[in-house]
Amino acid sequence: MTEGLTWTVYDADTMTQAEIYGEVLCRLGEENPKIVGLSADLANSTKIGKFGKKFPDRFFNVGIAEQNLFGVSAGLAKTGLIPFVSTMAAFTAMRGVEQVRTDICYQNLNCKIIATHAGTSFGSAGTTHHCTEDLAIMRSFANMTVIAPADGIETAKAVKACVDYPGPVYIRIGRGFEPKFYENEDYDFQIGKAIEVNEGTDITLICCGVTVLQAAEAAKFLKENDGLSVRVLNMHTIKPLDEEAVLAAVTDTRRIITFEDHTVLGGLGSAVADVIAASGKGCAFVKVGIPDCYCIVGYPEDLCSHYKLDTDGIIDKVREVMNMDFEEDDDWEDEV
Amino acid sequence: MPVTDQEIRLLHEKACQLRKDIIDITYWAGGAHIGGALSMVEMLILLYYKYMNIDPKNPTWKDRDRMVLSKGHGGVGYAPLLARKGYFDFQDLKEFNKFKSPFGMHLDSLKVKGVDASTGSLGHGLPMAVGMALGARVQKQSWLTYCILGDGECNEGSIWEAAMAASQFKLTNLITFVDRNKLMIDGPTEEVMGLEPFADKWKAFGFIVKEVDGHSFSELSAAIEYAQSEKKGPVVIIANTVKGKGIDFMENQVKWHYGGLDTELVEKAKASVDRMAEQAMNLKN
Numbered sequence: 071m072t073e074g075l076t077w078t079v080y081d082a083d084t085m086t087q088a089e090i091y092g093e094v095l096c097r098l099g100e101e102n103p104k105i106v107g108l109s110a111d112l113a114n115s116t117k118i119g120k121f122g123k124k125f126p127d128r129f130f131n132v133g134i135a136e137q138n139l140f141g142v143s144a145g146l147a148k149t150g151l152i153p154f155v156s157t158m159a160a161f162t163a164m165r166g167v168e169q170v171r172t173d174i175c176y177q178n179l180n181c182k183i184i185a186t187h188a189g190t191s192f193g194s195a196g197t198t199h200h201c202t203e204d205l206a207i208m209r210s211f212a213n214m215t216v217i218a219p220a221d222g223i224e225t226a227k228a229v230k231a232c233v234d235y236p237g238p239v240y241i242r243i244g245r246g247f248e249p250k251f252y253e254n255e256d257y258d259f260q261i262g263k264a265i266e267v268n269e270g271t272d273i274t275l276i277c278c279g280v281t282v283l284q285a286a287e288a289a290k291f292l293k294e295n296d297g298l299s300v301r302v303l304n305m306h307t308i309k310p311l312d313e314e315a316v317l318a319a320v321t322d323t324r325r326i327i328t329f330e331d332h333t334v335l336g337g338l339g340s341a342v343a344d345v346i347a348a349s350g351k352g353c354a355f356v357k358v359g360i361p362d363c364y365c366i367v368g369y370p371e372d373l374c375s376h377y378k379l380d381t382d383g384i385i386d387k388v389r390e391v392m393n394m395d396f397e398e399d400d401d402w403e404d405e406v
Numbered sequence: 407m408p409v410t411d412q413e414i415r416l417l418h419e420k421a422c423q424l425r426k427d428i429i430d431i432t433y434w435a436g437g438a439h440i441g442g443a444l445s446m447v448e449m450l451i452l453l454y455y456k457y458m459n460i461d462p463k464n465p466t467w468k469d470r471d472r473m474v475l476s477k478g479h480g481g482v483g484y485a486p487l488l489a490r491k492g493y494f495d496f497q498d499l500k501e502f503n504k505f506k507s508p509f510g511m512h513l514d515s516l517k518v519k520g521v522d523a524s525t526g527s528l529g530h531g532l533p534m535a536v537g538m539a540l541g542a543r544v545q546k547q548s549w550l551t552y553c554i555l556g557d558g559e560c561n562e563g564s565i566w567e568a569a570m571a572a573s574q575f576k577l578t579n580l581i582t583f584v585d586r587n588k589l590m591i592d593g594p595t596e597e598v599m600g601l602e603p604f605a606d607k608w609k610a611f612g613f614i615v616k617e618v619d620g621h622s623f624s625e626l627s628a629a630i631e632y633a634q635s636e637k638k639g640p641v642v643i644i645a646n647t648v649k650g651k652g653i654d655f656m657e658n659q660v661k662w663h664y665g666g667l668d669t670e671l672v673e674k675a676k677a678s679v680d681r682m683a684e685q686a687m688n689l690k691n
């Protein structure tokens with residue numbers, strides 16, 4: 071139904087991911103009467119309120135009650151509607167999580183969850199509002215598709231793509247201070263297909279969300295200053311993971327680092343690690359993200375540099391991994 | 407002993423100071439949950455300056471009364487109170503919300519002295535408070551647990567699960583407050599998700615309900631003393647309040663749930679707080 075829908079998201083420079091989402095959802099709502107919206111006293115903060123204003127009869131604010139939010143969404147989906155559900159990521163992936171898993175994923179329902187304030191994007195709020203576990207949690211549910219768009223433009227692409235993508239989808243976005251990466255919508259976005267945003271043969275950086283921009287900048291710098299050829303993959307879909315792209319990186323570059331605004335336990339890095347391990351091929355591999363701790367307080371850009379997810383941190387990590395001389399190891403047998 | 411006129415004067419001074427502290431911290435932090443912090447000022451002041459048995463020099467003293475700020479976004483109101491009580495230096499709050507600060511918007515019990523439970527995700531405080539009250543009972547200790555809820559927060563099912571438990575276990579050592587300011591983020595509570603008949607809901611869940619003016623020290627004081635002596639079942643004090651109380655341009659304004667202040671607004675806000683304090687002193691309640 072949404073095929074052939076074309077529009078440009080104007081003002082991508084000034085609009086946040088969530089604002090773009092709100093706008094796109096309104097457009098989709100015009101085309102597709104099956105779309106309904108839900109929130110839990112965060113209609114304004116998540117910007118789904120835009121849809122609510124435009125389609126008051128197709129929008130439900132259930133109050134501060136996230137378990138009910140996802141249960142009600144499941145019920146709506148059972149009747150053939152396509153619920154778009156938005157609250158903060160912490161209250162999606164944690165408070166409402168059994169409803170997401172058992173009501174929505176177990177029954178393979180067509181609910182599209184757009185969770186805001188993900189990762190450390192609401193850094194100053196403290197641990198209750200950080201959500202550095204959602205990728206791990208959501209990825210573990212059968213039937214679930216998990217997406218972390220690089221910026222606002224990609225949020226628009228992902229939101230559009232998920233309407234016709236069957237089953238439950240979880241899209242995590244930030245609080246609103248995420249810099250843009252894409253200039254326009256003129257690129258191929260397919261759920262489950264990594265995008266090579268920088269070609270390279272020495273090392274591969276696999277990223278999602280806000281780290282894509284940082285890695286792309288780092289790659290440019292490393293080319294100019296270190297003469298390194300750094301491949302950067304925008305792995306916007308964490309599940310189903312583009313295994314081919316990971317395997318190609320193993321074969322072509324033999325060195326991989328993952329960067330994510332998420333705990334290093336169970337998220338993008340772990341998903342990539344699974345594929346590398348199962349390949350049986352040798353590969354220098356490092357996961358960068360929030361270590362096994364509760365993230366400290368601060369604005370996202372400070373936290374990003376604190377946890378080495380900014381351009382400088384990425385440059386340092388690449389140099390470190392380029393210096394790992396695993397091939398000199400006496401026990402090393404090159405199987406590639 | 408209910409509050410005397412003399413005590414009330416002093417409490418108003420403390421309340422006035424706390425409101426100004428909230429203004430300063432909101433300014434320093436660049437933004438905070440100011441509306442809901444201002445509505446619960448009288449409850450906090452009365453508890454901490456008259457009723458709670460605590461020792462700021464010994465924040466982990468095992469016989470202290472406990473406080474669970476279930477509406478954890480009120481941290482901007484709670485942190486300065488703890489500072490003024492002597493748990494830590496008020497100037498530390500210049501770091502509120504800043505990089506590597508111990509103070510996030512929602513206070514962390516492992517980092518901020520005096521905070522008995524880390525809250526901020528709504529609907530968690532009352533269940534933890536029920537656990538604390540049970541813990542005191544099991545260990546035959548006589549300290550009390552106080553818990554402050556937001557009214558919007560009472561949308562959460564977990565609040566009612568905890569309410570059922572409190573009445574099932576006849577927790578008379580738990581005193582619950584609801585800051586009934588009638589607003590949440592997306593609008594008035596009755597428009598977003600109606601709570602009324604609110605008092606009847608609590609009664610149906612086995613609570614004894616006291617409804618008071620949440621900005622009146624005398625009414626709050628009478629309700630707290632009633633709750634302390636009530637032995638039939640748990641008491642909830644529904645404190646009717648005004649969100650943004652004390653700052654005229656914020657009072658009852660949905661948009662001031664969370665906001666920032668520039669220097670000009672800081673001045674206006676403080677002037678308004680002074681006017682409120684003056685009126686309150688004259689009314690003596």
Ligand SMILES: Cc1ncc(C[n+]2csc(CCOP(=O)(O)OP(=O)(O)O)c2C)c(N)n1
Nearest residue numbers: 111442526527528556557558559589590591
């Ligand atoms: C579980 C959960 N869901 C959503 C939020 C986001 N949130 C923070 S404050 C708030 C509104 C709270 O309203 P109320 O309890 O009435 O507090 P008050 O008006 O006194 O500030 C919401 C929805 C949250 N902190 N926790």
